[in-house]
Amino acid sequence: MRMRAPSATLLACLIVGGRARRLLLHRFRHIVLMLDGDAPGRRAAAAVSARLSEDCSVHIVQLAENSQPDQLSEVALQELLTRKGGQPENTDR
Numbered sequence: 001m002r003m004r005a006p007s008a009t010l011l012a013c014l015i016v017g018g019r020a021r022r023l024l025l026h027r028f029r030h031i032v033l034m035l036d037g038d039a040p041g042r043r044a045a046a047a048v049s050a051r052l053s054e055d056c057s058v059h060i061v062q063l064a065e066n067s068q069p070d071q072l073s074e075v076a077l078q079e080l081l082t083r084k085g086g087q088p089e090n091t092d093r
Helices: 003-014 016-028 039-052 074-083
Strands: 032-033 057-060
Touching: 016 039, 032 039, 039 057
Parallel strands: 032 057
Antiparallel strands: none
């Protein structure tokens, strides 16, 4: 399923505020964001990260330009996550 910018924006708004955010932060202390590699996806990842990092550690996995998480193989996803070492960018927590 490919998410277009309006859908990604809606997703970001749901996570950053409201009940979805509370549930997410209640269950997870470390969050890995992997949004589309295009400009809207990168902006959304930065915005979501900035808001969530107030309460938990957040790591952004940057994809290649115009790449999408749902187009990656399971092996490619594992490589991206392993290469990053699962370490958050914000380690204040």
